[in-house]
Amino acid sequence: MSAERIYRLLLRAYPPDFRAEYGREMVLLFRDQCRESDVRTIGFWAAVIWDVARSAPALRAEAWCTRGRESTRTIEVIMKLAAILTVLVGVFGILNAMVEWGAGLTGTIGGMHALALVLGVFASALLLAAGAAILRPTQRGRHAPRLALLASLVLIVAARLLHPWMSVFSQLVGIGFPVAILIALYWPRRASPAGA
């Protein structure tokens, strides 16, 4: 196996982007080194391996950091979309409760059902507030939306206990949605100056 082929194999230790950008230049430089050195000596290969071992891990780490920053930006976009959805679900929840309340005026609604509806309206309002807080982050970061989501979750569970005939859809949205957003908010990730 020629020295250049061995060096090309060693180049695989570097990140693909770096290889694509500088691989050809590095091989040219290695060729120059081969012309002026004895490639059959241990010293030559020790210097080559030392150079790769010294520079490749640092460049790999830099590439991972860059990728980490990019994935953080993607998560922030997803969080913004989730926040918009949270606001819409909150508005939908309030409208739904108002429609049910209107139906209740005709006499088909009981005391516990009415209380569950009031709790549902508060839970939806808290969802709306949480979505707005995620969209417009403050100095206190994600503390406010977390509290709002937890409170909304507690209210929906209370409403479900008061009114066992709550629709499966309402339960899924009212309980599953805040839980999903809370998991996303508590998920560890790198801080970004762009914010979420």
Add this chain to the structure above:
Amino acid sequence: MVTKRRAGRPPEAYLPLPPATFHILLALADGELHGYAIMKGVAARSAGTVRLGPGTLYGSLKRLLQAGLVEEGGERPDPERGDERRRYYRLTPLGLSVVRAEARRLDAMVRAARRKKLIGVRPA
């Protein structure tokens, strides 16, 4: 290590430079050079004590390009070697200011060491 371009950063904000980075910038102070010429220049200037391999050299050049201290000067064959086209690099005005600032910093340190008679006098 220099890793990011920051608009409006004074040259002193980049200091102290890692030795390999300072040697590369010092080599480029002579004008546009390709990778092998930089490597040879560094080895000659340091009397062989600093040897940059391809990985260390291009890793440092990548960071210097990102920081805006160095820019690419195009690709062409080396007139002396007459082989494949090589990518040339040159200092930017910011790179020149940074290497000057680092040279001043090192000069001040050497003068301080001389005042304390740590160098420049023969040991008894």
